[in-house]
Amino acid sequence: MPDSNLLPFKVKKTFRLFNKTFEEGREFELHFLEVEVLINEGLVDIIPLNSVEYRKMFKEEKDSEKMLELGENFFHFARLSQKYLKEKSNQSDPDKKIYNDSASALRNFLRLRAEKILKLLLIENEKIEVHEEELRFISLISDEISKWIQFRESIIKGDRYEA
Numbered sequence: 001m002p003d004s005n006l007l008p009f010k011v012k013k014t015f016r017l018f019n020k021t022f023e024e025g026r027e028f029e030l031h032f033l034e035v036e037v038l039i040n041e042g043l044v045d046i047i048p049l050n051s052v053e054y055r056k057m058f059k060e061e062k063d064s065e066k067m068l069e070l071g072e073n074f075f076h077f078a079r080l081s082q083k084y085l086k087e088k089s090n091q092s093d094p095d096k097k098i099y100n101d102s103a104s105a106l107r108n109f110l111r112l113r114a115e116k117i118l119k120l121l122l123i124e125n126e127k128i129e130v131h132e133e134e135l136r137f138i139s140l141i142s143d144e145i146s147k148w149i150q151f152r153e154s155i156i157k158g159d160r161y162e163a
Contacts, residue, residue: 005031005032005073005076006029006030006031006032006073007029007030007031007032007035007046007073007076007077007080008027008028008029008046008047009027009028009029009030009035009038009039009044009045009046009047010025010026010027010044010045010047011023011024011025011026011027011028011043011044012024012042012043012044012045013042013043015043017034017038022043022044027047032073032076032077032080035080036080039080039084045084046077046080046081046084054102054105054106054108054109055105057109058105058108058109058112061109061112061113061116062112067113067116067117068113078106078110081102081103081106118142
């Protein structure tokens with residue numbers, strides 16, 4: 001992925017923008033905010049990153065002691081992907097599989113990265129640099145950890161559970 005704020009997309013319906021024609025079926029890149037507006041208008045679809053790329057990133061992140069350097073663009077792409085790849089029921093089965101595989105691989109990568117960040121922060125008490133977009137993903141993980149801790153405490157206390 002390029003390091004700029006440009007995101008790739010595929011045109012669903014031909015339209016004109018900035019004195020340029022975007023033809024149906026072709027792929028282009030625009031600023032991530034413009035892509036989000038065009039997706040909301042139903043003019044374009046985000047192009048999912050190949051799930052193989054996410055799996056490769058997952059493996060590199062898992063095998064490395066250090067955090068992978070991710071560009072600003074990655075987090076814009078991840079946010080849009082998670083938002084728009086969830087519901088693709090109107091797609092053909094092969095397309096649905098591509099979207100689902102990509103979204104699952106992205107979630108797995110983000111989950112691993114959040115776990116790694118939490119581990120570094122909580123257990124090893126190391127100072128690390130975290131991208132502000134990652135804080136959103138980490139907060140979701142920490143909510144799940146809080147729920148699990150409360151669940152375990154209620155089991156220990158015997159609240160609402162029978163042996």
